[in-house]
Amino acid sequence: MIDFNKMIGRHLEKEQRPKQIGRYYPSEIGGCMRKTWYSYKYPQQIDIELAKIFEVGNIMHGFVVEVLKSEKNREIELLKTEMPFKQDFGEFVVSGRVDDLVLIKENGKSVLIEVKSTKSLEFVKKAQESHRMQLQYYMYATGVHNGLVLYVDKNNLQSKIFEVAFSEKESEEIIQRFKNLHSYLANELLPLPEAKKNLEKNWMCKFCEYREKCEKNQQ
Numbered sequence: 001m002i003d004f005n006k007m008i009g010r011h012l013e014k015e016q017r018p019k020q021i022g023r024y025y026p027s028e029i030g031g032c033m034r035k036t037w038y039s040y041k042y043p044q045q046i047d048i049e050l051a052k053i054f055e056v057g058n059i060m061h062g063f064v065v066e067v068l069k070s071e072k073n074r075e076i077e078l079l080k081t082e083m084p085f086k087q088d089f090g091e092f093v094v095s096g097r098v099d100d101l102v103l104i105k106e107n108g109k110s111v112l113i114e115v116k117s118t119k120s121l122e123f124v125k126k127a128q129e130s131h132r133m134q135l136q137y138y139m140y141a142t143g144v145h146n147g148l149v150l151y152v153d154k155n156n157l158q159s160k161i162f163e164v165a166f167s168e169k170e171s172e173e174i175i176q177r178f179k180n181l182h183s184y185l186a187n188e189l190l191p192l193p194e195a196k197k198n199l200e201k202n203w204m205c206k207f208c209e210y211r212e213k214c215e216k217n218q219q
């Protein structure tokens with residue numbers, strides 16, 4: 001018999017390159033600062049089961065692109081997908097890829113869409129803070145100041161969509177977080193255990209691969 005689980009695992013296996021201090025990603029900036037710090041200092045091979053979950057997210061995004069491109073959905077036009085950008089702050093660079101840029105034909109507005117897949121839409125009542133921050137930064141970096149976070153349920157393709165208003169102030173706060181992250185890394189200083197201290201974020205600790213290190217408060 002063939003072991004298809006193993007085959008998927010082998011197919012998804014990639015060599016993990018260590019992250020470079022000075023190169024940061026909007027998808028990580030809204031998470032726990034300490035966890036991000038650890039991921040630069042102590043890179044870990046991504047667990048294959050986690051890699052499978054990430055792949056489901058990619059598959060889901062592929063499907064969303066098909067829906068956005070469909071001729072049956074004439075109210076919008078898909079302008080770009082996986083749109084790369086890079087911003088140089090001198091001491092460090094922030095780069096990423098915006099999921100989708102669409103044009104709403106009715107009002108001629110361009111809108112960025114960040115797609116997230118979820119296990120259960122039932123519990124999604126608003127856009128998660130880290131997703132909002134990611135999109136806020138994309139709006140700042142691209143100059144497209146309209147953004148939506150789209151959640152799609154992996155079990156039944158039901159979806160919810162949340163608008164994120166562009167805010168100069170929030171964008172500056174996010175840039176300050178990048179500066180803080182860079183300073184902690186460059187100066188070998190361990191950030192505070194942000195997720196543990198924040199009620200909205202402490203669920204992240206349950207899935208954190210650095211939990212043991214963090215408990216011991218170790219660098």
Ligand code: SF4
Pocket residue numbers: 032033034035193194195196197204205206208209210211214215
């Ligand atoms: S255990 Fe929690 S507080 Fe500590 S690094 Fe991980 S996510 Fe952050």
